Amino acid sequence: MKQKILIVEDEFIVANDLRIMLEKAGYKVCGIAPSVVKALELIGTKEPDWILLDIFLQGDKTGIDLAGQLTEMGIPFIYISANTNQGILEAAKATLPYGFLVKPFREKDLMVMLDIARYRHEQNLKYNQHEEPSLQKQIEHITEKKESSADRLKQVAAALYPVVPFQFLWITKSNPRVTTKETYIIRRDDGKFNTPNNESLLKEANISSRDFKAWNATAIVHNGKSIFNGYDFRKLRMENPWIQALSDHYKLESAIVCEIERDGETFQFVFFHHLSDLYTKVHTGIVNQFKKSWEQVLDKIIYSKDAVTETPLAIEISLEKPFIKTEQPPEPKDFNGIVGNSKLLHAAFKKLELVAPDDTSVLILGESGTGKEKIAQTIHKLSPRKNKPLITVNCAALPLTLIESELFGHEKGSFTGANEKRIGKFEQADGGSIFLDEIGELPLEAQVKLLRVLQEKEIERLGGNYTKKINVRIITATNRNLEKEVAEGRFRLDLYYRLNVFPIELPALRQRKEDIPVLTQYFIDKYGKKGSSNVSAISTAALNELQDYDWPGNIRELEHLIERTMVLTEGDTITAIELPGVTTPAVFNQDNQFKIKTMEEMEREHILSILKMCKGKIFGPGGAAEILNIPSTTLNSKIKKLGIKFEFVK
Numbered sequence: 001m002k003q004k005i006l007i008v009e010d011e012f013i014v015a016n017d018l019r020i021m022l023e024k025a026g027y028k029v030c031g032i033a034p035s036v037v038k039a040l041e042l043i044g045t046k047e048p049d050w051i052l053l054d055i056f057l058q059g060d061k062t063g064i065d066l067a068g069q070l071t072e073m074g075i076p077f078i079y080i081s082a083n084t085n086q087g088i089l090e091a092a093k094a095t096l097p098y099g100f101l102v103k104p105f106r107e108k109d110l111m112v113m114l115d116i117a118r119y120r121h122e123q124n125l126k127y128n129q130h131e132e133p134s135l136q137k138q139i140e141h142i143t144e145k146k147e148s149s150a151d152r153l154k155q156v157a158a159a160l161y162p163v164v165p166f167q168f169l170w171i172t173k174s175n176p177r178v179t180t181k182e183t184y185i186i187r188r189d190d191g192k193f194n195t196p197n198n199e200s201l202l203k204e205a206n207i208s209s210r211d212f213k214a215w216n217a218t219a220i221v222h223n224g225k226s227i228f229n230g231y232d233f234r235k236l237r238m239e240n241p242w243i244q245a246l247s248d249h250y251k252l253e254s255a256i257v258c259e260i261e262r263d264g265e266t267f268q269f270v271f272f273h274h275l276s277d278l279y280t281k282v283h284t285g286i287v288n289q290f291k292k293s294w295e296q297v298l299d300k301i302i303y304s305k306d307a308v309t310e311t312p313l314a315i316e317i318s319l320e321k322p323f324i325k326t327e328q329p330p331e332p333k334d335f336n337g338i339v340g341n342s343k344l345l346h347a348a349f350k351k352l353e354l355v356a357p358d359d360t361s362v363l364i365l366g367e368s369g370t371g372k373e374k375i376a377q378t379i380h381k382l383s384p385r386k387n388k389p390l391i392t393v394n395c396a397a398l399p400l401t402l403i404e405s406e407l408f409g410h411e412k413g414s415f416t417g418a419n420e421k422r423i424g425k426f427e428q429a430d431g432g433s434i435f436l437d438e439i440g441e442l443p444l445e446a447q448v449k450l451l452r453v454l455q456e457k458e459i460e461r462l463g464g465n466y467t468k469k470i471n472v473r474i475i476t477a478t479n480r481n482l483e484k485e486v487a488e489g490r491f492r493l494d495l496y497y498r499l500n501v502f503p504i505e506l507p508a509l510r511q512r513k514e515d516i517p518v519l520t521q522y523f524i525d526k527y528g529k530k531g532s533s534n535v536s537a538i539s540t541a542a543l544n545e546l547q548d549y550d551w552p553g554n555i556r557e558l559e560h561l562i563e564r565t566m567v568l569t570e571g572d573t574i575t576a577i578e579l580p581g582v583t584t585p586a587v588f589n590q591d592n593q594f595k596i597k598t599m600e601e602m603e604r605e606h607i608l609s610i611l612k613m614c615k616g617k618i619f620g621p622g623g624a625a626e627i628l629n630i631p632s633t634t635l636n637s638k639i640k641k642l643g644i645k646f647e648f649v650k
């Protein structure tokens, strides 16, 4: 059946051009609306599948105003606008569109954008359909169990968490608010849940019962608003002392509210998180989808006749130990060998946990040495594909002439030198995952082939005359700004959108210097166990030096430095560190004119100058590897080792 598209555009000529293009491509245009009011009327009567949305329209409402309602109605949309003002783009981005096309555009751009948007929408639907029945079923099953209320609540929390992450969930009756039972579910650092009763919670959070009574633990007055991120959350805190006290103690910085009506009473489920911008409409959408499940939780667990009446969870709770240590720094977190406690890293973990169980393509973004490969391995380990292979391909290290044969395989005799049949990386990864590292380096011809694999889910070996279906999850990574690569014509827009379904950004080490102490200790332990060094600690002064440095090579650079320093240290404590570029006076002569360089520094400078000369080209004729007369794979690993980044070359 033809997809129905509504065009919301106030310039008739543009709207008409759009209509002609869409109809030519096989879409049905079910209306043209010049204003939000007209758009809402047509949505009611024509039920479009998609909306193409201009931003500035007739009347006082904009496309961005309409976008919020479209999300609530579950209608996907793409912006088409001539406006590229940064503020407007940010506001448009926040409404989670499926695409943004800047006028004027080519017919081809529109079709590609629509094709990708439809693909992403299908993925989303699949994801939600996949989650919905199973979560609903799980909650139904849990509520029927013959276990204590507290145990069942914890199980509900564990089932819900991967879909809607939270640190703290508060369930309360908001209206009428006479005798209310407060229910709290708290996620501890070790991932387990606690369900303290009121008394335990007040004690733990240092809130006096007098204050609690005076505040009446006021439910959230939200005026229809359901997401409280950043500024909205700070405002909420100011208006509600109870939320302020909770968020101060549990370090909460965002919330979403879902309301349930039951027999004339209103209940609030308030989810809190310690990241200030975590929640989106996707989360409120999911929470609202599960209203039936919340009714079961209320009826069968919290207000069940079997539950002990006034404090239904009193049976559980004495918290064995406080789960947030406010005085001391939190315990170092080891997430499958990924060390770090910073908020930025935890934000990446959360995204990782959310996406790992699914088949969604993931794009990992971050500077060199930030741990992209480790994250890719963790995604695979946490996925149902974990017992199948994870095949890693470094796209930058593939010789240009062999890329296709490496990725897709070849038949014997398919080209000169193809003496044997080769099974390509995609086939090797069948049933598992493929990690395409440095995807930004993939030449355009190979990008076309990769796109085909993503679209058709099949490969064709070079020289083969048949195709083979494959089932591979794709994880990619890059340290390049792919949007810029697209703009400059080096990366295909369609491929970018296919890969960028779920981006995870890894922060640079200089953005999370609070992780340096735990990482340093982790590497001291790691190399202490391996080698002959007696080093087991680092002095505060040396640690301060590490924290003052900017770490262009990120964690890899820190790791190598610690390893090197341990070899040079005689006692059991590192007291001096020689940071690159932070030269000690000994290497200067008196007038500071001449600095003795290490072999590594010389090598780095030489490679950098050749790379600059070749404008960053590594492979092929005229590339840096050819000039330096070394294999491109060797050059590539030297570039990594020496912390030479693409930005230095340009």
Ligand SMILES: Nc1ncnc2c1ncn2[C@@H]1O[C@H](COP(=O)(O)OP(=O)(O)OP(=O)(O)O)[C@@H](O)[C@H]1O
Residues within 6 Å of the ligand: 337, 338, 339, 340, 366, 367, 368, 369, 370, 371, 372, 373, 374, 375, 437, 479, 519, 522, 555, 556, 559, 640
């Ligand atoms: N958070 C972390 N905790 C412990 N070790 C880490 C962490 N992040 C990275 N490492 C280590 O740092 C080194 C570099 O990590 P990795 O190879 O995953 O980075 P990358 O971003 O993929 O780098 P590149 O872009 O250069 O390929 C590895 O030895 C890895 O084990």
